[in-house]
Amino acid sequence: MTGDLYSIGKVEEICKITKKALRYYDRMNILSPDKVCNENGYRYYSKKNLLSVPVIRYYKQSGFKLEEMKAFLEGTTYDFVDKSFRKKIDELEELDREINLKIRSVKDWRDLIVEAQMVLENNVCDVAIKYIDNRRLIFLNQDFQYDYMDSIINIEFNNYIDNINNAITGPVIINFPSYKDKMNGKCNKMKIMQQTVLKCKEEETIEYGGWMAASCYHIGAHDSVDKTYKKIEDWTRQHGYICSEECYERYVTDYWTTKNTDRFVTEVMIKIKR
Structure with a gap:
């Protein structure tokens, strides 16, 4: 000094x-x-x-x-400082939205990986009855050709999400109109669905859940998922349940996460009633 x-x-x-x-x-x-x-x-x-x-x-x-x-x-007017601060608040709020979107996306994806690990470690392949929570998902009707990789990663669906300025998170869910056709290789229509991060128009969404389902995890490649459908069909018949035509496949881990098809985990769900 x-x-x-x-x-x-x-x-x-x-x-x-x-x-x-x-x-x-x-x-x-x-x-x-x-x-x-x-x-x-x-x-x-x-x-x-x-x-x-x-x-x-x-x-x-x-x-x-x-x-x-x-x-x-250097010293300036309160008016200049106020405008500068308001602009900075807008910038930071936008940054906050972007960060929260990224955090949610990563957390949701990690939850699926943890779920798949538990299924694989415990070989969870039994049929169970469960209630599917009601919610609204964004969707797109498409043709289906049993090309699972193309259907799940789905460039057309991702472009559609970008076009409506939204973002998706959580598992891809595909709705098929008939589990019997799906099981027998005759299905040619599908509805891909996923949770959006941002609010979207009601007409862009479809109601999912609010019903009981016979559920069973399928471990392994998707081309053998018909065996899981048969397992569900036999189990429901033995336990006095009636299967509806509609079915859903919820892809817990798939091509998005691993190239090892033996480690794929898919939850197969068929609506049921007594």
Whole structure:
């Protein structure tokens, strides 16, 4: 310290800010030293200048770039600050929406992986009766040609979601009009469904759930899923249930997650009643 001036090393110590950052702030005309010695280039800062460091730190915490905070530090009108702050709030809220979308997408995908791991570890392949919660899913009617990879990853469906400015999460669910046709290789129509992240128009969605189903996990490649349908059909007949025509395949893990078809987990569901 020289008089009431502080060396750059002392500023680093007092303000917990690196010399590199201080030099950068100087180049950006954000925080310049009060004095620079001609002989050795040493930089010295006044106490008043030091008090700018917490202000800069707070602006950075609030998401402002150095270029944006320059006018604030130099002194400007409240009106300019208000407009700048409102603009920053809009930017941060949009960023928050994007981050929350990413967090939800990753969490939902991880939940499916955990579910699949538990099914595989415990070899869960028994038929069970379960209630399917009611909700609305976005959908698209399509032709079906038993090309599971094309149907599940589904470029046309993903383009449709982009066109309506939405995003999808959770498992792909495909509805087939007849489980018997599906089981016997005669199905040619399908309805792909998935949960949206953002709100969409009611006409873009379809009601899913609100009914009882005979459910069974199918482990392995999709081309042998007919065996699981037969298992469900036999089990429901033995237990006095009547299967409706409609059926659903909920892809817990598939081509999105692994290339090993032996590790695919698909939940097959057929609506039932007594």
